[in-house]
Amino acid sequence: FTGIIGPNGCGKSTLLKLLAGIYQPTAGRLSVNSRVSPFLELGVGFNPELTARENVFLNGAVLGLTRRDLQDRLDEIIAFAELEEFADQKLKNFSSGMQVRLAFAVAIQADAGILLMDEVLAVGDARFQERCFDVFNRFKREGRTVVLVTHDLGAAELYCDHAFLLDHGGVVTEGPAGDVCSVYRRMVGERNEADAAAREEHPEEPAAIEENDGRWGSGEVRITDVELIGPDGARHHTFASGKPMVIRMRCEVRRQVDDLICSLNIHRGDGYVLAGSSTFYSGFELRCPPAGSRFSVDWVIDEVRLLGGHYRLSATLAAHPTSHQIDCLEQRFEFRVMSTAHQIGLIEMGTDWRAEGIELRPLSANLAGRYELDPGSDDVADGGETRSA
Template sequence: MTGAILDVTQAEREQRIAAARTAVSIEHLAKTFRLPHQRYSTLKERALHPFRSTTFDELRALRDVHVEIREGEFFGIVGRNGSGKSTLLKCLAGIYRPDAGRVTLHGRLSPFIELGVGFNPDLTARDNIVINAVMMGLSRREARERFEHIIAFAELEEFVDLKLKNYSSGMAVRLGFATAIQVDADILLVDEVLAVGDAAFQQKCFEEFARLREEGKTIVFVTHDMHAVERFCDRAMLIERGAVLEIGEPREIARAYNELNFGRLVHEASGEDDEHHRLGDQGLAEIVEAWFEHDGERVKQIAQGQQLTIAVTVRFHAEVAHPIIGVTLRNEMGHTFFVSTTEWQGLDLGTRQAGDRMTLRFTLDTPFAQSRYLLTPSIARAGSGADAIDIREDLTSVHIHATQHTGGLVDMPHTIEVEEA
């Protein structure tokens, strides 16, 4: 029953957003930065070399970004470092002027981009709150009325009369966040501010944005946290090298981001060209190759919960009776997560002759936590499996990515039932 109510609520929210007018219109936005090869650090250098030629590199931070965000929508922007996310937010905030295209905003704007900018380090928190709140549009009376709530939210009651230059960086950001959320804005631009403070304060930030979401605020949210994207966002956009790759449902965008991000990391750190330990007597048989597959295609990364196949190719150089083929998966910490052999599965490979070649496939589900997993395939003589012919430790690897981090070693599929007392 509860699930049905939640489904209706979500459906109503989607209908309301679809019928709402546009709050943020980004039309074919482009932004390029010129990076000079020769930099002058003093006026004297410029005076001594007035005719020195100056050349530039061009960094195309944004390329034809086009999207409309509706009133009340929680819109996520994700991408790797340097993809152009923060540049886009600063164009929306008016900090940067785009080279091409247009930004149209319908409503009062509040940027949560660089929290604490504008604070005076020689003033106390009390004075900074009032000044900053007034700068963001509140009256002096409103700023004073909300002062106690701001201090309580930031958990800085004991440091109200301490000058900000004596604050830690985390304390200053918490104060900036607590002040910024007091602004009665229609559109909020949020850049990674949920990463501030300790775990308890981060939870308060999550709850605050949940409240703003329910109040129908339009929120443009830049983050690397795919769990937050799925938890809050109605839609999301994946950006890479300044260009929009995809706009769609949060879960699909989160998966696309992980595939883009971890696909590159796994390629760079696969370790396939590194030396690895090899044990046994390869004169009888050898492991030629091993790899991972999903839906029949070779992969170096896969989403948590998808089916994964481990493929191992073996070649025999002499007669081997009833060989045992096995695989072991370990995470980067060396914890063993999966072991299987043909013997345990009741599979007898018979007697193999010199020249025989075969490929075995072990297929399993992947409730494993996000990590890189290393594969050790093995061939052994009949018996306990301890009499090794060939063991290739950490021959290859796969990265399992997920959109949330539970802190567990595995994320087992499970259900939760609620029984009212």
């Protein structure tokens, strides 16, 4: 199971078309040692004026299947695509998800040793994606090859044995999928960091935070800026998992208030709050300075426990722990975390293991090499001592 990853325009889809024989290479050499079943672009091999049933025969013929084979498998194909109630509807009335299910159901019927998939999971729902990977796993058991182009690094790490990272038409690196995805995350983080540095060469005034949706409050004290500061004391957009980070809230006082509480929340992409802290619940009390004053408050994070991903930040000033919002900026700031940890999820929960009744020893280079894994030099031992509870 091979994954092809990389930024838009790097050549992923072009590579699949070369493997499928649609394009001919202008230089170099390309060798394909088995029959190929391509699933490259939505709509290829289909006629929108024909029904789903008729398009099965049309697309199947393009893949080299006989009419008798398709007739024998027709009910199975329609059922896999979950289109029993729409088999006689014209394709032009189908959603993109319905078209993908039908195209995939036909593509896997081909007696091919290599299945080429270009973003097949991008428009499918979770249930369809799960069924796709059931098929991919069956192909692996049968000794067939799946080549998957995807932007979903989680799926690439979870299902692909090997991966290639492309950029500007060339191979940046190849190897175990987890290692290649880590390289890609670092590459994206470095580019984001460079973009952020370029923007910071001409910084806006702190008070330039716009008044629009996502901000509310009574306004006695206003947040003028939120800075994300790395271990070097400089402002950054990208941070390394396991390293320190400071979130600095800069504010100005328009009218002095009796009580003041600062809060910061970290959200994942869908808005769910992953972590947060406030001066009040952390056991601190703020004394608001007079009107016209400016001040800053830091949330000092000794170790970023988030795994690689894109996160948003909300900042709030309040006069009461649960009510009277003075100024709230909801998910108005963004940052990225890079991680090389071979773990899934969003939070680093530690890697300490103990065992009882079974020998547990440090991972050897020999065992890691047997599975073509590279958990990191710090985690691999040449010998190691047994560890038990």
